[in-house]
Amino acid sequence: VTDTFTPAKRSSVMRAIKGKDTKPEMIVRSLAHELGYRFRLHRRSLPGCPDLVFVKQRKVIFVHGCFWHGHAGCREGRLPRSNVEYWTQKIGRNKQRDSRAVRELRKDGWGVMTMWECQLDDRERIRGRIKRFLGPRG
Numbered sequence: 001v002t003d004t005f006t007p008a009k010r011s012s013v014m015r016a017i018k019g020k021d022t023k024p025e026m027i028v029r030s031l032a033h034e035l036g037y038r039f040r041l042h043r044r045s046l047p048g049c050p051d052l053v054f055v056k057q058r059k060v061i062f063v064h065g066c067f068w069h070g071h072a073g074c075r076e077g078r079l080p081r082s083n084v085e086y087w088t089q090k091i092g093r094n095k096q097r098d099s100r101a102v103r104e105l106r107k108d109g110w111g112v113m114t115m116w117e118c119q120l121d122d123r124e125r126i127r128g129r130i131k132r133f134l135g136p137r138g
């Protein structure tokens with residue numbers, strides 16, 4: 001099988017394969033921590049096993065890799081040119097699972113925010129989004 005990924009995408013794919021403690025998630029974690037919020041990680045008991053769980057605020061943040069979670073309209077979310085059918089189905093299933101998790105969480109009264117890997121370059125912007133989403137630390 002030839003590698004149809006660019007080096008940049010390959011590294012993000014490899015990061016995603018490792019799963020936990022990937023760099024994008026670490027960026028969000030460290031900002032939330034700096035802002036003084038307390039959170040749990042990877043709650044398996046919650047739909048979709050959210051990356052950051054803010055129990056007091058009853059809110060969760062997912063940090064999604066653009067490729068695996070099929071970020072719409074994003075360069076990094078584009079599928080490889082080979083094995084199109086395989087990737088379409090695989091990424092499609094991931095997206096379905098993601099949206100089901102969001103629905104279930106919201107139904108149970110959780111606030112949900114999804115942050116995409118490609119949006120994590122601007123730390124000030126991310127900081128602002130986290131603060132607006134979570135509100136006062138209280």
Ligand SMILES: [Zn+2]
Nearest residue numbers: 066071074118
């Ligand atoms: Zn993206």
